[in-house]
Amino acid sequence: MTTDIAAILAIDGIATGAVYVLVAIGTVLIFTVTRVIFIPFGDIAAFTALTLAALDAKQLPGTVGLVVVLAGLACLMEAVSLVRAGEQRRLPQAIFFYLALPLIVVGIVWLTMRFDPPMPVRLVLALLLILPISPLLDRIVFRPIADGSVLLLLTVSVALHFALVGLGLLFFGPEGVRTEPLTSLATEIAGIHVSGQTMLILTAAVVFSGLLFAFFDFTLIGKALRATAVNRTGARLMGIRPARAGTIAYLLGSLLAGVSGILIAPVNTIFYDSGFLIGLKAFVGAIVGGMTSYPGAALGALGVGVLESFASFESSTLKDVIVFSLLIPILLWRSLASQHSEEEVEE
């Protein structure tokens, strides 16, 4: 391997890694606030890419159907639990948030599509459509067991991923998509060709990480989220609702996952089931940060990207085996580094 090839592989790896960074940060965010290891984040990224591709092709994206189904289900569950608790007066609010709001988003997309919107508008539409999915899934799947053990939540999360893959095939079909590049610019750094897309990916990773950092440090909601992450009961005593903090975390995470989906779509062909590998690799990165540290997760995700790039050069078929085998030493290191107290027990 010459230095030139190594440099190209490194740049390629950093670009891929930057995409994982966004998903990894979202994973850490959700885990710290809700204790859910949200494996389906990769699916959210893949669905964003598929949504954008459908919008590019002037078709109604399958996401519309998915959002409508989930909104109906979430609204029904919320209504039933409210009626059971004898809190009928909160019904209109529940219907607005869980049914009307997602449907308004769907309506906006449906109307705007008629006017053949330009690329930037399509990007916004794709993100808008993706945003409701995770909070709705949170309501349907995780809210009823929010106090369960991390292991229970993890098991549910893995099952949810498989449900989403099936739904993805149903709503998006088996065809892979590759969207048009967001920019055709290119530049040379120290004699190495760097595409505009790569620059864009890196910029987006930096900008969105920065925005998240600012959100946590300078806004009250951000601080409430951090408080929930440290201690749910304590946060509740301070008047913060963990459920609402969870919803905000899922929205933010979805935004990050959506952006990463948009960024990766012009580089890789995305299928309905591509999300699993994106999610898991981001997740390897998140574990490097011990599932709690954002900078650690970002560094880990970059590392995974670079490793994958070099591994695929050595042996393209075994690159995934290499990446996942790497997780075991990382887990060991994390387990030794963190002083965990007695494990939780569930009878």
Add this chain to the structure above:
Amino acid sequence: MTALQIRLIVVAAIVCLVAAPFVLNPFSITLLNYIGIYSLAAIGLALLTGVGGIVSFGQAAFVGIAAYATAWVSALNGYSPWLGLALALVTTCAVAAILGFVTLRLGGHFLSLSTVAWGLAIAFLFGNIEGLGRYNGLSGIPPISIGPIALVESWQIYFLIWAIVVAVLLLCYNLLDSRIGRAMRALRGGNTLVESLGISAFQIKLVTFVLAAFLAALSGWLYAHLSRFISPGPFDAGMGIEYLMMAMVGGAGSVLGGVVGAAIVTLLKNAVQDYLPLIAKGASGQLEIVAFSAMFILFLQRARQGIVPFLADLLPEPKLSVPQPAPPLPRREQPAPGTLLVKAKGVERRFGGLVAVNNVSFEVRSGEIVGLIGPNGAGKTTMFNLLTGALRVDRGEIAFAGRSITHDQQCHIARAGIARTFQHVKLRPRMTLLDNVLLGTYARTRTGLIAGALHLNQAEEASARYEALQQLERVGLGDKPFELAGNLPLGNQRVLEIARALAADPALLVLDEPAAGLRRQEKLKLAELLRSLRADRLTILLVEHDMEFVMSLVDRIVVLDFGSKLCEGEPAAVRGDARVQEAYLGGVA
């Protein structure tokens, strides 16, 4: 239900199984074959996840290793499937032992995540190795032959599969009711509990893990020779979660649950495949996995207990026989009264910036009852955890019976003769009082995994059971040995912990707030019990807040305050010490 009734039910079930192929159509027999094969993997997972509390997403990968191993032997190299069985078992168990050795020290969800990682990595390997047919798979796998008979027809292999399933079920039930099985059932109580009984938690986890892989290997071997063709698909992450679903739906803590879960999941899958196309034409393949995952999620939200435990609660209580007198277990040689038993010198432990125990030295002599007292947060429980090895000592030395135990593992310290109880009770609430106390005898007995599964060492088991009953009687809980520990009031749970500690035949008994939650009469009885133990030459070190209880009972008192030793001496002297009064009452008025 009596033992005879249970036996009759088992015999009836076996008769039904034998008769099934003569009554059912070939399709149903094939279905039963797959149920049996999946049952084996699910039983393994029921042991690992339900009993041992280790959630594994990687069971399908073990099934796959075995299937590929036997396919490689029989289809590619033309040897007998029986040689394939040998290689399948050896390879799978070896891989499991290596993976387990590396990962089983991980805590909680980290461990489960590692199973996702290696499960995926192994599944990817199957699809990418040239010699194993990549994603096209391997075909031409021969059927299993018994003597001259090749098991080609589905009813022929049916008998082999279900004979193995029934044998595995019986052996697993035996195992869980033996010494190693009880240790497995204790794993969910956490490492601190398990190790305090002289059990190496890591060793038991490893045994459980390899056992689960062994059962997965049996399943994979049968699978390869039943379907005669294998590809990576049935061993991927999706199948990993399906096995988990089988084990959990059936009732993860129950071995029979593995079979019931496998049957329900397989039949449901079949039904979904039959009826979904009627509802949604053309999209059934996609909806199948959605329907399945949705059902699993719903199950985890609403009925986590599983089917078999639910049904077992409806059945009449099984009538268990009270342990009969048996030869006693060997007892420890107690040190002569007055010899130095515990010597702590300059012991220090920090948690970050907080010095929980600071330069504490004290001694305990054989045959004494020593009280460790101090206000809340004085470091008493930390001191106990350091002494029993539950926490590492940062600085200083602790010696027990003349030997340094400063850097010993917790289970080795327990085996050296220190038994303890916990401030926050650590019992196995779903195990009976008798089984909880039997855990205490672990270090005094030696029945291994295979002997336990085959019920070979019944003499030792009888002695252990009788010993456990005697300790229960000694602490006053002997009247209902088959009550579940979780049903006892908190005070009695503490007393049960003492019985468990006594069953270990310790030289030193370390009691953390034994009288908390007891009523006055019960406290008097407890004091009487502790005095009788002292008369039996047992040494006792205890933490307690009830001063009346402590002062009337102990020979000497060590007072801790803010992690440091304040003073030490006879109860009356300590009571009169100005520093102690100041620590408790906040300054002499």
